[in-house]
Amino acid sequence: MPELPEVETVCRGLNQLTSGQTVRGGEVLLSRTLAHPVSVKKFLTQITDVRFDQWQRRGKYLLARLKDLSGQEKGWLGVHLRMTGQLLWVKQDEPLQRHTRLRLFCDNSQELRFVDIRTFGKVWLVPPGQPVENIITGLQRLGPEPFSNSFSSNYLTMRLKSRQSNIKTILLDQNIVAGIGNIYADEALFKSGIRPTTIAQQLTLAQVKRLREAIIDVLQTAIEKGGTTFSDFRDVTGINGNYGGVAWVYGRTNQPCRVCGTIIERIKLAGRSTHFCPHCQDQDLEDDKMNTD
Numbered sequence: 001m002p003e004l005p006e007v008e009t010v011c012r013g014l015n016q017l018t019s020g021q022t023v024r025g026g027e028v029l030l031s032r033t034l035a036h037p038v039s040v041k042k043f044l045t046q047i048t049d050v051r052f053d054q055w056q057r058r059g060k061y062l063l064a065r066l067k068d069l070s071g072q073e074k075g076w077l078g079v080h081l082r083m084t085g086q087l088l089w090v091k092q093d094e095p096l097q098r099h100t101r102l103r104l105f106c107d108n109s110q111e112l113r114f115v116d117i118r119t120f121g122k123v124w125l126v127p128p129g130q131p132v133e134n135i136i137t138g139l140q141r142l143g144p145e146p147f148s149n150s151f152s153s154n155y156l157t158m159r160l161k162s163r164q165s166n167i168k169t170i171l172l173d174q175n176i177v178a179g180i181g182n183i184y185a186d187e188a189l190f191k192s193g194i195r196p197t198t199i200a201q202q203l204t205l206a207q208v209k210r211l212r213e214a215i216i217d218v219l220q221t222a223i224e225k226g227g228t229t230f231s232d233f234r235d236v237t238g239i240n241g242n243y244g245g246v247a248w249v250y251g252r253t254n255q256p257c258r259v260c261g262t263i264i265e266r267i268k269l270a271g272r273s274t275h276f277c278p279h280c281q282d283q284d285l286e287d288d289k290m291n292t293d
C-alpha cells in the first residue's frame with residue numbers, strides 16, 4: 001500500500017503537472033471506484049469544466065482544491081490509492097492500462113488516469129460549501145502529521161504510555177500518527193533501535209524520543225528517494241520509487257544488516273510481515289520507563 005512518502009511523491013508530481021489544468025470531461029470504467037457521489041452521471045457533470053488549483057496530502061489521502069473557469073471554489077477531489085492505486089498523467093492516446101478505472105480528460109490532449117489492480121482505491125467529489133471531512137469521513141480519524149508540531153515527543157509519550165500492544169502494530173494505527181504503514185514502521189523501529197515486539201508502555205522516554213526522530217528521518221529520506229516500489233507503486237509519470245534500494249530492514253529477509261551484519265529476520269505481527277535486526281534492535285528496556293512513578 002502506498003504510504004506517506006509515496007503519496008507525497010504523487011502529490012508533488014500532481015502539483016507540478018496538473019495545477020491549472022481544466023477537466024473537460026471524463027470516463028468512469030468502474031463505478032464502484034466512486035465513493036461520492038456514487039452516480040457516474042452526477043460525478044462527470046460536476047467534474048466537467050473545473051480546474052485543479054492545488055493538491056494537498058493528508059495522511060494517505062490526496063486532496064485537490066477545485067475551481068471553475070472564473071476562479072470560484074468548486075469543492076475538492078479526494079483520492080485514496082489504497083493497496084494498488086496509481087494516478088498517472090498521460091496523453092489521451094496512450095493505450096489504456098489494463099486496470100484503468102477512471103479517466104479525467106484535460107487540455108492539450110492530456111488526461112489524469114486512475115489505475116487500480118485490486119480495486120480498493122476510492123475517489124470522492126466534495127461539493128463546494130461542504131466540509132471535506134463530512135464527505136471523506138476517514139479524515140476525521142487521522143492523528144497528527146509526522147512533520148507537524150503536534151507530533152511531539154510529549155504527544156507520542158502520552159499516546160503510548162498506557163498501550164499494551166506491540167509498538168509495530170500501534171505505529172500502523174492512523175489515529176496515532178497519519179501516513180505510516182508497514183514499510184516505514186519497520187524502518188523507523190530499526191533506526192530507533194526498538195524491537196517491533198516491544199510493548200508500547202514499556203518504552204523509555206529516551207526511546208520514544210528516538211522513535212519520533214527516526215520516523216521523521218525515515219519519511220524524509222523516503223520522500224527524497226521518490227518512495228518505495230516493491231510491486232505496484234509508480235509516480236504520476238510512471239517512474240518507480242528508489243527507497244527500496246537503501247532500506248535498512250524492510251524486504252531484506254535473510255540478508256545481512258547494513259550496520260552489524262546480523263541476518264535480518266521476518267515475523268508476523270497482527271498479520272503483517274515485520275522485519276528487524278535481532279542485534280541492532282535489542283535494547284535494554286529497564287531504565288526510565290514511561291510508566292515509572
